[in-house]
Amino acid sequence: MSNVEAESPEYGQYQGDSDVDIAIIGGGLTGLWAAYFAKQLEPSLKVAVFEAERIGYGASGRNGGWVSALVPGNRKKFAKAVQGGVDSAKAFQREFISSVNTILATLEKEDIQADQHKGGTLSAAHTAAGLNRLKAKRSADLAYGLDESEVQLLSPADFQSRINIAGVHGGLYYPDVARVNPAKLVRGLAAAASRLGVDIYEHSRVISAASGLLSLGRGTVRTGKTFICTEGYSGPFLGKRRLIPINSSMIVTRPLDEAAWERIGWAGLECLNDSAHTFIYAQRTADNRIAIGGRGTPYRFASGTGGHGQTAASTVRQLTGRLESFFPGIRFEPEHAWSGVLGVTRDWNGGVNWDPAAGIGSSIGYAGHGVTAAFVGGRTLAELALDRNTVRTSLPWVGYRARNWEPEPVRWLGVHAMYKLFGIADSWEEARKARQTSLIAKFGSRLAGLHE
Incomplete structure (x- = not known):
């Protein structure tokens, strides 16, 4: 599992002058x-x-590498924003649940081998306060469309029978989640699109996109419809304050031996996260490594995107330390590390927008839940642009726009203050064996716009 940049096949570079029906900016999953x-x-x-x-x-x-049913944003905010209210938010959640199986079926249909395995997700609580947060999350999940079988509360013993995390207080299990290798997924999808006749160009930066015309370094494209599918890189097209790039980092360990896996468990190949405010996300890979990620250095001044993804040594040590605290006595050797950016709007709610008059649309703001959101968003954008009325085109994120982020240096200070507060809150809850979420974390969440 590594940065796709080093391994993807070569597609041609665009040059010249041409006409297309649909021009898509961004060669990621959404596009x-x-x-x-x-x-x-x-x-x-x-x-x-x-x-x-x-x-x-x-x-x-x-x-x-999570194909999950996590929606990109706060369901309560979406419910308040549309006429359908809670029922509309429930439909949104159900679409994401059903899309997990639809994605897997599409991979099978197109013979895309991305190490996919539907093992679900385990959310671990390391403290009593964390467990109470997970219980509250489960109540919210049930209120917004999940049933009892789709979000299961686990005792410490039940959790450790799946993944033997030291000192775990219990957690949640969501069965409707699949693991994938993201690099293999995006390459396989590009090949499938190419087989359908889609022209794909690499190293072909779009400099400007006006209604009906794209300007590139080596040519122009006249188009009837333009899709902006650039997520954390959307600033040049949508404005730097429309959403910001939040940095997330990952490491992948060397393969673990059989003795280590006997101690850890993880035979179900579930995805894993936790209830900490400075949370992690992880998977057991197809070649018996652990890939684990977290925020690291969360935000670069003036919405910098960080280029090729170099990762600070301190972040590598931090993520390795989390593994060592989960599984004491096992040696973990990081073999690869990389970073990337995800797109975050001011209220952390994503949106799919289509302007028929201008012929320009976008799907952005996945806030770290992008694998399934890219599928639903890209599909919805195509349906909107081609005048198809579907369940997806009436979901509450269609037409949704958050307010802009603050100008610099306010947003840099705000984002870094939020993550600092979250780190302090985690330490406070652990040291005091707190049963309730720290007021420090609640203040950080409100500062970030995560709550109403």
């Missing part, structure tokens, strides 16, 4: 799914994808 579904809906369309670097260069090739 490729949008292209795939546009060709499924209308095979005669001329569809082209323009990627500034390599296919999957952004979050699509650097993520934690």
Whole structure:
């Protein structure tokens, strides 16, 4: 599991002057799914994808590999924003649940081998306060469309029978989640789209996108419809304050031996996260490594994106330390490390927007839940642009726009203050064996816009 930039196949660089029906900016999962579904809906369309670097260069090739039912944002906020209220938010949640199996079925149909395995997700509570947060989350899940079998409360013993985390207080199990290798997924999807007749161009940066015209370094493209599918890299097209790139880092260990896996368990190949405010996300890979991620250095001044993904040594040590605290006595050797950015709006709610007059649309703001969100968002964007009325085109994130982020240096100070407060809150809860969430964390959440 590694940065896709080093391994993806080479697609041609765009040059010249041409006409297409749909031009897609961004060669990640959103853009490729949008292209795939546009060709499924209308095979005669001329569809082209323009990627500034390599296919999957952004979050699509650097993520934690979770095909999950997590929606990109706060369901209560979405319910308040639309006429359908809670029922609309429930429909949104149900669409994400059903999309997990639809993605897996599509991978099978297109013979995409991405190490996919549907083992569910385990959310671990390391403290009593963390367990109470998970119980509250379960209540919210049940209120917004999940049933009892889809979010199961686990005792410490039940949890440790699956993954033997030291001192775990219990947790939640969600069966509707699959593990994938994100680099393999994005490469396989690009190949599937190409087979349908989608033209894919790498190293083809779009400099500007006006209604009906794209300007690139080596040419121009006239188009009837433009999809902006650039997630954390969307600033040049949508404005730097529309969403910001939040940095997330990952390490992957050397393969563990059989004795280590006997102590750890993890035979079900579940995805793993926890209830800490400075949370982690992880998976057991197909070649018996552990890939684990966390925020590291969360935000660069003036919405910097961090380029090729170099990862600070301190972040590598931090993530390795988390593994060592989960599984004491086992030696973990990081073999690879990388970083990438995800797109976050001011209220952490994503949105799919289509302007028929301008012929320009976007799907952005996945806030770290991007693998399934890219599928639903790209599919919805294609349906909106091609005048298809579906369950997806009436979901509450369609047409949703959060307010802009503050100008610099306010947003840099705010984001870093939020993560600092979360770290202090975790330490406070652990040291005091707290049963309730720290007021420090609640203040950090409100500062971030995570709550109403």
